[in-house]
Amino acid sequence: MGKLMRENPDMAALAMEKLRAAGLRPTRQRIELAAHLFAGPDRHVTAESLHDEVVVSGIKVSLATVYNTLHQFTEAGLLRQVVVDAARGYFDTNTGNHQHFFLEDEGTLIDIPGDTITVAGVPTAPPGLCVDRVDVVVRVKRA
Amino acid sequence: MGKLMRENPDMAALAMEKLRAAGLRPTRQRIELAAHLFAGPDRHVTAESLHDEVVVSGIKVSLATVYNTLHQFTEAGLLRQVVVDAARGYFDTNTGNHQHFFLEDEGTLIDIPGDTITVAGVPTAPPGLCVDRVDVVVRVKRA
DNA sequence: AAGCAGTTTAGAACAATTCTAAATTGTGCG
DNA sequence: CGCACAATTTAGAATTGTTCTAAACTGCTT
Structure with missing residues (x-):
């Protein structure tokens, strides 16, 4: 499974662990998204912002998958949704x-x-x- | 100015006052909407819910006008927006x-x-x- | 009654999100 | 290893809530 995550292969390993622990099959896109989300300290993203960020860093993921993943992570307790703006939904890694x-x-x-x-x-x-x-x-x- | 508001002509008068005080021209649709909004005690509506309610009661107002009016009322301090649901916007008469x-x-x-x-x-x-x-x-x- | 700025409106346009059906990819198994 | 199958991803269409637009209408002033 892959060639990406060259910046930090350990992140990928950690992400896989996190995913497996949450009962989510560690696919390429989930791993990449998780690596981005959980790399830094507490983060706040929207589907769009995360998608942009991930795409810019050279990873190919569809926006639909970002939405799916964000929801799955939330259900798994890895993320939390924050409602502050009627226009868009935010997700918090804290x-x-x-x-x-x-x-x-x-x-x-x-x-x-x-x-x-x-x-x-x-x-x-x-x-x-x-x-x-x-x-x-x-x-x-x-x- | 009209034939509606038969249920409570006083509401209409009150509504007109409120509108005038807020510097909003008391048009038929604003009066009807205000009458509905401020008739009862504290209310929580969405554009759609207010539109439905008003239409059912036999008044002809477009959804666009409901949106406009809700925003104008909010700007005028007659309403307040509440953000609790990413999907829709609520307005509070309190x-x-x-x-x-x-x-x-x-x-x-x-x-x-x-x-x-x-x-x-x-x-x-x-x-x-x-x-x-x-x-x-x-x-x-x-x- | 006329004029005109302020309003309303239908419908198009938009933005965020979800859905769909087809293509792809993990994973277990022989 | 390579196959089969379920889980996942995806492009694009569809939905939903909201805003915009240009034209029609209306309340106010004279």
Whole structure:
């Protein structure tokens, strides 16, 4: 399986591990995408941005596959979706408890560590429902 | 100016006032939409849902106008946009400080009064930026 | 009643995302 | 190893929500 990932063959190995652990067959495109996503520290991508990035780096993956993969990774718990912009969907490689700054002008996300913000007084969920998650988005603008 | 709004002519008058106060010319469709939006207590609508509702009640308004109007109302401070679902945009007639439950299964929003939830520890905005708003979304699911 | 800027509208255009059916690729097995 | 089959990828069409456009219409002022 391959000739790519020359920049860092170890990333590929790690990615394969991650995929296998998640029960996802380690295909060329999944490995490349995972390598990109999990190479750096916490990252925020959209399907389009990740696709561009990956294509630029010389890898051939279709946009449809990026969408599929992003969703599969999310289901597998490797990613988390962040809803801050009605226009596009963001995916976050930080799946732990944390919140976000959202720079509305640029469409950029910045993590806020999970122990920084405290949310108190969340009412109990309406009958028959349970709280799935509490999201805090700090929307910031040019001063 | 017309024959509709028979259910509640006063609503129409009120709506006209609101529109005039906001500097929006009180046209037939704006009046009808405002009457629907501000008739009940706090409401959450999408362009589509409001359009359907209004059309069903026998009023002729195009979807484009609903979109325009919703945006104009928002700019005028009569409505507020809520981003909880990547798929569609919601508008809230409650423009005051408050938060939301979001029932992911149904796509329904429920207001949480502004003094219920307390958010502490919001870090200062990155340099050159200022906090515009802090949104809290409590995502709930079938138990 | 006329004029005109502000509005509305149908329909085209768009952007993000999903779907589809066909081609390709991992993986296990003999 | 090489084959078979299911899982995956893909190009392109289709969907969905939203915005744009140019033409028709309407509320206001005179």
